Amino acid sequence: MEAVDTVVNICDYILNVFTNLIYLILYESSYKNRVPLFFDDPPPPTFRSSTLLKLSVRLKCFGDCLYLLDGRFNQLHTLYVALVNLHRTELSEKEGDLPNLKCFSLSCNLxxxxxxxxxxxxxxxxxxxxxxxxxxxxxxxxxxxxGNHLKKNIINRMPRLNQFTFYISSSMFTRNKLNLPSTEDIQRTFIDFPNNEIVSYVDYFPKAERGLCHIYSYPSVMECYSDISNNFPGGLFNYVRMVSLFDEHPFEHEFFLRIVQSFPFMEKLCLINYKPQTCKQFYESNNDNLNLSVIEYSFLSELVIVHVHDDYIEQFLFDTKTYLPYNIILHVNYESLQRVTNYFKRDATRINCAKINKLNLGGESKCSNSLEQYFPYAEISYSIIY
Structure with missing residues (x-):
């Protein structure tokens, strides 16, 4: 909270010192270094500008966004907002039109x-x-x-709109639901859509009783791509920094190769998959591990592999499969890690484990000399619940 308060004070100071400010961009290139603005109460009266035209900022919640649009920046024509969360607020009912705003971008990863x-x-x-x-x-x-939803609720209501870029992942529970749409059904809703290229596909997960529909304009400038499955159609996403993977079918080595090729600047990767890899047994039975392409994650700084089968911990820690950069934050289950590293004695995982600088262990875990020696540069923390 202290860092957030500091950001608010800095912004207030900037606006009061630079009284003719036109552009203000409060954004770190790395997603994890971005500290959001957060207002406990309406911002002070000094937090305003009659000259500011363009603002790019990360905010804590939707109410903070509405504060920026309550008239204190009455000349603003461009606003880029990244939100931490999107909760309901009553402020929107009290505000008027924003006729000067020509360009608006809103993103939220929750x-x-x-x-x-x-x-x-x-x-x-x-x-x-x-x-x-x-x-x-x-x-x-x-x-x-x-596409029908976007046309009805956005495009048809904005006569001046000439550029609409988006990434929308919608999810729903599928229990007792009939006639669920297919990928082809969703694609047909974009036949007469004004954008040149729209990617859309649907995933259904019977065990989780959940469905996911991804729709996005391409090429994309989104920073987060969530719940990627084996149905991922590929492409190049240079702006994406955070990726999450989920499926009820196994992810094979070639799938991870596709992921790193599609997201070359990925900084955080989260994985959920309890299905064992099927091709792993083939490679091992043919002694063919050496013929696998070693996958390099050049910009990865955080890896979350807690809710996974042991095969995926091997996938990322075996130096014959993955080349990790230094200074990685690793989140993993202690017992799984213990098995994969053969009680912290396995040579095949030693090189990548030595690159970890923060190790967050979930489950029943305990400190040991062998663990600390195996992760010689890691700050180790423990959590019973993950």
């Missing part, structure tokens, strides 16, 4: 189910918007967000 109540009313306040970017994770009850 799922929301309140898009109809907060996002669309905000967009309706922007009658002269020409460029719009939406990068959202949305939970729906009955119908995925598709």
């Amino acid at each position: 799922e929301t189910s309140h898009h109809d109540e907060i996002i669309f009313p905000l967009l309706n306040r922007m009658p002269n918007l020409e460029q719009l970017g939406l990068y959202l994770l949305i939970h729906v009850d009955e119908i995925f967000i598709d």
